[in-house]
Amino acid sequence: MDVKETIFKSVFFAASILSAGITLFILGFMIVLALPILKQGLFFDMLTGPWAPDHGLFGLGPMIIGTICIALMALVISFPVSLGCSFFIGILNPRGLGKWLKKIIESMTAVPTVIYGFVGIFFLVPLVRELFLKGSGMCILSAAIMLSILISPTMILFFVQSFSMVPQNDLNAVDALGGNTAQKFFYVVLPHSWKGMLTGIILSFGRAMGDTLIALMISGNSVAFPGSVLDSARTLTAHIALIIAADFDSIEFKTIFLSSIFLYIMTSFGIIMSRFSFKKRKTINET
Amino acid sequence: MPMTENIKINIKNLWFYYNDHPILEDISLEIPQNTITAVTGPSGQGKSTFLMTLNRLWESIEETRIKGHIEIRFGSDFQNIYDKRYNVSDLRRQVGMVFQVPNPLPMSIYNNIAFPLKLKGENNKTLGSFRVEDALKRSFLWDEVKDRLNEDARALSGGQQQRLCIARALVLNPQVLLLDEPTSSLDDKSGRVIEDLLLELKKDCTMILVSHYLDQVKRIADSGMVLSDRQMKQQW
Ligand SMILES: Nc1ncnc2c1ncn2[C@@H]1O[C@H](COP(=O)(O)OP(=O)(O)OP(=O)(O)O)[C@@H](O)[C@H]1O
Ligand SMILES: [Mg+2]
Numbered sequence: 001m002d003v004k005e006t007i008f009k010s011v012f013f014a015a016s017i018l019s020a021g022i023t024l025f026i027l028g029f030m031i032v033l034a035l036p037i038l039k040q041g042l043f044f045d046m047l048t049g050p051w052a053p054d055h056g057l058f059g060l061g062p063m064i065i066g067t068i069c070i071a072l073m074a075l076v077i078s079f080p081v082s083l084g085c086s087f088f089i090g091i092l093n094p095r096g097l098g099k100w101l102k103k104i105i106e107s108m109t110a111v112p113t114v115i116y117g118f119v120g121i122f123f124l125v126p127l128v129r130e131l132f133l134k135g136s137g138m139c140i141l142s143a144a145i146m147l148s149i150l151i152s153p154t155m156i157l158f159f160v161q162s163f164s165m166v167p168q169n170d171l172n173a174v175d176a177l178g179g180n181t182a183q184k185f186f187y188v189v190l191p192h193s194w195k196g197m198l199t200g201i202i203l204s205f206g207r208a209m210g211d212t213l214i215a216l217m218i219s220g221n222s223v224a225f226p227g228s229v230l231d232s233a234r235t236l237t238a239h240i241a242l243i244i245a246a247d248f249d250s251i252e253f254k255t256i257f258l259s260s261i262f263l264y265i266m267t268s269f270g271i272i273m274s275r276f277s278f279k280k281r282k283t284i285n286e287t
Numbered sequence: 288m289p290m291t292e293n294i295k296i297n298i299k300n301l302w303f304y305y306n307d308h309p310i311l312e313d314i315s316l317e318i319p320q321n322t323i324t325a326v327t328g329p330s331g332q333g334k335s336t337f338l339m340t341l342n343r344l345w346e347s348i349e350e351t352r353i354k355g356h357i358e359i360r361f362g363s364d365f366q367n368i369y370d371k372r373y374n375v376s377d378l379r380r381q382v383g384m385v386f387q388v389p390n391p392l393p394m395s396i397y398n399n400i401a402f403p404l405k406l407k408g409e410n411n412k413t414l415g416s417f418r419v420e421d422a423l424k425r426s427f428l429w430d431e432v433k434d435r436l437n438e439d440a441r442a443l444s445g446g447q448q449q450r451l452c453i454a455r456a457l458v459l460n461p462q463v464l465l466l467d468e469p470t471s472s473l474d475d476k477s478g479r480v481i482e483d484l485l486l487e488l489k490k491d492c493t494m495i496l497v498s499h500y501l502d503q504v505k506r507i508a509d510s511g512m513v514l515s516d517r518q519m520k521q522q523w
Pocket of ligand 2: 334
């Protein structure tokens with residue numbers, strides 16, 4: 001019994017060390033490979049400058065702007081939809097319908113992103129083109145809409161989870177005092193659950209930034225600085241996928257690693273932030 | 288036999304179901320005004336459920352169903368509380384409820400008591416603070432909290448919290464007060480304070496008190512009902 005337990009423990013310990021080690025190793029690996037660029041002191045130039053390999057310019061500025069625009073816009077579109085949906089599931093829940101809707105949304109998380117990409121190409125892109133009569137329809141707006149659908153389930157499930165942690169006693173108090181649903185939501189549900197909701201928003205943002213395929217397929221991948229949401233843009237992830245350089249020593253190739261480092265830092269930052277808010281919430285619940 | 292003008296609550300052929308499983312079976316009952324009616328009975332027989340039929344609180348619970356008729360006399364006329372045109376918030380402002388476990392909201396003492404006024408949309412500050420003070424006095428809590436109204440209500444003792452919850456229910460001047468084992472989480476002394484308070488409230492309110500303590504029930508209730516086997520039986 002004890003021996004078994006020790007074995008189990010050490011196996012799990014080794015597994016966690018291994019997976020933590022791998023992620024750190026990847027970061028180290030990328031830094032080493034990007035070192036030549038970093039050494040030349042070009043780091044900030046490359047984060048902000050334009051991309052024009054023919055003129056020797058390898059700035060990632062357009063991709064960073066593109067990534068942030070698309071991810072932020074996806075978040076802005078997804079947030080109200082997710083809020084409404086989770087409100088329906090967790091608060092209104094007419095005739096127990098919320099349970100079923102939640103099951104459907106849970107299954108949405110399993111849809112491969114390439115499917116969203118295809119729906120985007122054959123349905124959304126033509127629609128955006130027809131609607132705005134400008135450009136090819138492959139643009140920030142199309143990618144953001146499709147990404148918002150991709151990240152909504154994450155957000156909705158996080159919101160529903162946070163709502164379900166609101167103490168029933170407090171909900172009863174408001175109900176018994178004649179409060180309506182909206183009042184219950186604003187005075188009791190939100191104050192209890194906004195931290196969990198924030199975690200969901202941060203993780204969804206990370207997901208929107210980290211997704212490759214949707215942006216690659218429908219944002220148009222232009223390397224120019226985008227001027228409007230109807231302009232084509234390229235994300236960092238798509239950039240990494242698109243660089244084809246035969247010469248592994250070229251700066252062009254090395255920018256891949258710089259892109260990766262930037263993405264890595266942004267997403268880790270998000271995850272650490274969300275951990276932080278979760279921890280805080282726990283201590284509040286305990287007191 | 289009480290006369291009809293003294294009747295406050297009239298329950299006729301009330302059935303209640305969880306998942307199509309009857310909990311209350313054909314209950315008929317008349318409750319006179321300005322009295323305390325005690326409901327006792329074994330655990331899990333539906334005492335809390337019975338209280339919830341009187342302020343429609345069960346409606347947010349899934350897979351529930353009700354049959355029958357409940358009317359409450361507000362003013363001179365009886366109001367069918369399940370009438371489609373009758374607003375449930377209006378009902379709950381006149382039929383207050385106090386729960387077994389005190390449930391102060393995570394806000395200050397003052398804001399807890401003022402909360403029902405806020406929900407109702409009454410924003411007059413002067414009148415509001417007057418009514419908060421009045422409610423705290425009526426629930427025997429004013430002297431203990433008058434110097435710390437801005438402190439978090441959850442810092443109060445259990446008995447104080449329960450009196451706070453009573454004050455919060457009283458601030459809207461309800462005509463009926465439903466009390467679900469209000470003293471069961473308290474020590475004897477705090478329980479006694481609440482009993483005195485309920486006796487004092489009889490002049491304004493009609494109360495239904497669910498209680499496990501027979502001695503408590505004998506001390507303060509005007510009539511005693513026992514709920515068991517889905518039936519309500521008058522004990523005295
Ligand atoms: N949400 C629910 N779904 C299904 N059954 C329920 C639900 N709530 C209560 N019940 C059942 O209804 C019955 C009555 O419950 P209720 O809470 O009204 O009893 P009670 O008399 O107040 O008990 P106690 O003295 O323990 O408070 C119980 O048998 C319980 O199992
Ligand atoms: Mg009960």
